[in-house]
Amino acid sequence: MSIPMLRLAKWGLISKRCFSNTTTCESGKTVNLFSAINQALDIALDTDPRSYIFGEDVSFGGVFRCTSGLADRYGKHRVFNTPLCEQGIVGFGIGLAAMICITDRETAQLQKSSLQIISFPLLIRHESLWSQIVNEAAKFRYRSGNQFNCGGLTIRSPYGAVGHGGHYHSQSPESFFCHVPGLKVVIPRSPQQAKGLLLSSIRDPNPVIFFEPKWLYRLAVEEVPEHDYMLPLSEAEVIRQGNDITLVGWGAQLALMEKACDDAEKAGISCELIDLKTLIPWDKETVEASVRKTGKLLVSHEAPVTGGFGAEISASIAERCFSRLEAPVARICGLDTPFPLVFEPFYMPTKNKILDAIKATVNY
């Protein structure tokens, strides 16, 4: 089940996409995903004195070590543990974000907006957060006629399979949150991406849910610039150019898709691979432009196929490029079962499933 992470390391990504004080990757150290996240959080705390990190076990580093050392560096008043009460934590975060926005409204432009980051060590408790995130956070700006907002709020949470996580801890709930206007959903594919996207999410004046691929915390390793840089939200990236078929994915799934693209290439099929990065609001133009070129589309994600975000992409592209499509849109996703424990390998949208679908779509 190894994923060729060297491939991830090869994806150049910063050069053309930096939109703030980014320069090209010069002084990067090779780090893994959780260290990259740690760097981003460190920078966020350092550059804005009104930033806080709180969540379950964060003050001693969190289950995945993403917040290691931050409590020592910035103090327990800014990096602190909460009780195990997710609904309360999110509500608390929304209130704090709203409060800072009122007193400091004039500085609410990018870079200077207040922020805090909630960290959840495990992906087990979304259901109890649901009401706070969906009703309180997402609609705050709208229902108050723009008097209040909690744009400073960023919720970090791991997602996805790790090979043996079982029923609760392996789920990919991104599409639930994509159904809530007012939220942004961001998922990085690699350490370098994670750092830039997390800083953007933190500084974005809207509430963001930032899903981190659990599988990649230690596995994904690449050079990450040490300085402060941001990668734009709602901009997809073509990470592999091709002419025969467009593949769209995000997060950990991209590594498998990349592998499938390699195998397809051996069979003479040239694939274009797009990392969506931000699921909502998503970059339809980049995907559309690619499908107009290739005429075929495949979407892949770990979440169950029915009602997954792949369905939305498929429908939107069918609307926009109906006459250009040469084959039905293929969706290679998790099965419509609860996330299984012993059956995980069956459930997963594996490389060979993707490869078969590439061939079937191209030969349609």
Added chain:
Amino acid sequence: MALTRSNLLRPLTTSLYRPFSSTSSDSIITVETSIPFTGHNIEPPSRTVETSSFELLTFFKDMATMRRMEIAADSLYKSKLIRGFCHLYDGQEAVSIGMEAAITRKDCIITAYRDHCIYLGRGGTLVETFAELMGRQAGCSKGKGGSMHFYKKENGFYGGHGIVGAQVPLGCGLAFGQKYNKDEAVTFMMYGDGAANQGQLFEALNMSALWDLPAILVCENNHYGMGTAEWRAAKSAAYYKRGDYVPGLKVDGMDALAVKQACKFAKEHALKNGPIILEMDTYRYHGHSMSDPGSTYRTRDEISGVRQERDPIERIRKLVLSHELATEKELKDIEKEIRKEVDEAIAKAKESPMPEPSELFTNVYVKGFGTESFGADRKEVRAVLL
């Protein structure tokens, strides 16, 4: 009573217990609990507990079996035969054992994810436990649940839940059902000190008090919610007082006889007057789960101190020895026997096959989807699973 509920040792009862018949097995032994109970809005029960030679030896054997099972699960996990999440109960055995000694199988128990020993206490077998842990067909959830999802419906064990605190409101429903059916039985809703800070706990508390449900909220206070000490997470760590209008009792959860006394008392109270909180002061020797070494947020001295001073098995061992119910050697022999029993159970569990691939699609709805597609990786996947 103890005779009828002895479950872990049924196959061995005759062979193992004959040597100890110097004291008649039904003769009553009176013991004081380690410390007095502390009550909240209720007069606590007496410290004097009645037990018997048979019960004490059963406690010893059952707890030693649980301990051995959890240690074995630890090594199976480390050798990757158990995957996923795994939360061990060693140190807390007296809670399960004492509770079972006071109640019947008509009473319900519902707990969170630290459930292996509760399952065993409810009449589960070692083979079913290990098979479930390793995801085999012979497991109590047919290998589909894993460590966090053990159930035994016929014995009133409702699992086995993975979300912190989420099982407690479910317990209210069970208690309501018991009351509605006039079962004269109660529900034990178990949760940890971490979950005690969950909002849904208070929702459950209110409902059970409002409707006078026969509900007993058992807070297993092992003093750490994951890696956070109780005082860092709770303004008031007196969990037995957290119910405000619901009475509570603080119990030494390392003393199986105190737990038995408290559960007996609580059951009588709950049937007559509605809910009560039992705070069991206990300790887990292992970390929160297998990814937690358990030593970053507490000292090794603290752990070894508890082992020396308060260990639930050692307490019973001392009682057995001081009442001359068995010799030190006989207890050692029992432990050896248990070790063998556990090893045999593991071997047997390993013989059980993985679930059939088609099981992936069963139990999602009443009827299957009619889909059985394994995609391109079918062959390779088979190789991994078998």
